[in-house]
Amino acid sequence: MKSIQNIEEEIVEEFSMFDSWIDKYDYLIDLGKSLDILKDEFKIKENIIAGCQSQVWLHAENKNDTIEYHADSDAIMTKGIIALLIRVLSNQRPNDIIDAKLDFIKTIGLEEQLSQTRANGLKSMIKQMKIYALAYKHN
Amino acid sequence: MIDPKKSFPILETIVNENKLIYFDNAATTQKHHSVIDEITKFYNKENSNIHRGVHYLSQLSTKKFEESRVAVKNFINAKHNHEIIFTRGTTDSINLLASCYSKILKSGDEIIISEMEHHSNIVPWQMCCENTGAKLKIVPITELGELDLNEFKNLVSSKTKLVSITHISNSLGTINPIKKIINLSHENGAKVLIDGAQAAAHVNVDVQDLNVDYYCFSAHKLYGPTGVGVLYGKEDLLNHLPPYQGGGEMIQEVTFEKTTYACLPHKFEAGTPNIGGVIAFKKAIDFLAETKVETMKKHEDHLLNYATESLNNINGIRIIGTSKKKSAIISFTVENIHHYDLGLILDKMGVAIRTGHHCTQPVMKKFNIAGTSRVSFAYYNTTEEIDYFILALKKAIKMLS
Known part of the structure; x- marks a missing residue:
């Protein structure tokens, strides 16, 4: 299992190849499109993380001391970032998820996606991912 | 050009x-640059609290503040200067009126709004209805995004105390036939508030010609500063409304036994307003008036x-x-x-x-x-x-x- 740190470094390296915002956004759109489909049974009200601009569904499962995340959004750019977050945090141990700083988002120049003004649910999604980790840890 | x-x-x-x-x-x-320049000039050379000050700066800022009121009055062709109440914006204007109506409406009364209203012309009336037991009636919209006037005719009755409708829809762009709505409402004895937030900078507004009871808009959607709005109301109606917020400026005499309230417009302008904003707003109105x-x-x-x-x-x-x-x-x-x-x-x-x-x-x-x-x-x-x-x-x- 790769560590959160390792995966973050991988992503930073991948994004360093892009010169323009168009390439970066194109890649995010591709990531969004290739995100595993969230089953309808999980696209329920309880799993919604509301944002004014786009909304996110997040489902988490406990798998052998690690947590597996599944998520979806109605906006493709949001989905692209979800794909990155899942790649980094899914199948990791609760303690590591709780401690994750997720600096890569800033390093690859997408920190604006997490600003409150975007109101796209991503910031709340990270918080919710960590809350799940905290809950599983204490179970 | x-x-x-x-x-x-x-x-x-x-x-x-x-x-x-x-x-x-x-x-x-x-x-508009003249608005920005005026704000700078105000804080550099004119800033002082308005009304009641005997000194030079207070006289100056009061004079300019009141000149803005006259400019707004002329801009919408109101009858009297004191029919222009300065607020923080359209939302504040609607809340002011809804708060006053909360004190005069009773169970059985009805308020009519429409399906195309901005939340700021929905929620204050929901709150007003909660407080009074009045009922909120909604005029539906058609597939084109227009008000269903036939449905409006069915809804309006002698129970209707207030109709509050937007002049122009902020999400659909529809210009509503407000004159028709005002006339139909008046035939049933209802008063009318028109939310002019999207209209005042884009279509001519003549409150006397419209015969509208209340009209409101924001300076910041008229090339002017944020934090300044207007509530126009017919003199007679505003005089009969209870005051809104209590505080300085809005009183005639304060004693612990009984406080009497100031006359219009001060009755509705408690506290220190956005003086610089109101003064700079005149420059935006001048720009609109000059350009037409x-x-x-x-x-x-x-x-x-x-x-x-x-x-x-x-x-x-x-x-x-x-x-x-x-x-x-x-x-x-x-x-x-x-x-x-x-x-x-x-x-x-x-x-x-x-x-x-x-x-x-x-x-x-x-x-x-x-x-x-x-x-x-x-x-x-x-x-x-x-x-x-x-x-x-x-x-x-x-x-x-």
Whole structure:
């Protein structure tokens, strides 16, 4: 299992190849499109993380001391970032998820996606991912 | 014609290496340089609290503050200066009135609003109804995004105490037949508030000709500063309303036994207002009066038609709000593309649009959509900017398809 740190470094390296915002956004759109489909049974009200601009569904499962995340959004750019977050945090141990700083988002120049003004649910999604980790840890 | 762009310094801004194209004017317009200069001048040379001050600066700022009131009065052709109440904005104006009506309405009374109202013309009335037991009635809208006037005729009755309807819809662009609504309401003995937030800078407003009871709007959507709004009300009606907020300025005499209230307009202007903002607002009104709202409307109508036609030529675009009588606001959806994604990519290309539900969730529900992308034009926008926007939009759609 790769560590959160390792995966973050991988992503930073991948994004360093892009010169323009168009390439970066194109890649995010591709990531969004290739995100595993969230089953309808999980696209329920309880799993919604509301944002004014786009909304996110997040489902988490406990798998052998690690947590597996599944998520979806109605906006493709949001989905692209979800794909990155899942790649980094899914199948990791609760303690590591709780401690994750997720600096890569800033390093690859997408920190604006997490600003409150975007109101796209991503910031709340990270918080919710960590809350799940905290809950599983204490179970 | 002098290039109006030169009068709005912010329009020179570079966004993501592109020249800013500002199509979010329904949210707020940019500020005329004379407004900005006036604010600077006020704080550099004139700042003082208004009314009751005997010293030079207080006299000066009071005089200028009251000159703004006269400018607003002339702008909407009110009968008296004291029919102009300065507020913080349209939302504040509506809340002021709703709060007053909370004290005079009773169970069995009815208030009529419409399905196309901004949340700020819905929630205050819901609160008012909760407080009084009055009932809120909703005029539905048609597929074109117009008020269903037949339904309005069915709803309005002797129980109706107030009708509060928007002049121009902020999400659909529809210009409502307010004169007809005012007349029908008056025939039934109801008073009318018109929410003019989207109208005052774009169509001529003559409150006496309309015979409207209350009319409100915000300075910041009229090329003026934020934090300043207007509530117009007929003298007789305002005199009979109970006061809103208590405090300084709004009193005649305060004793612990009984306080008597000041006369209009001070009765509704408790506390120190946004003096600099109100004074600078006059410069925006001067700009509108000099350029003439009809002239601006003509140009904006041209932009509206040009953009509507260009958008209709793009596959998958659906315009929400297709009334024949529209202001320069266009809401649209693109098949299989989320408005948020579109807004993000257009921003990267320097085009500022608004995305989401535009604080009109009932409208979104009516059209069964999560939100729209909205472009809204002002006098300083051009067809060249629309051409660039259409190119950027096509590029964004290609990226997202």
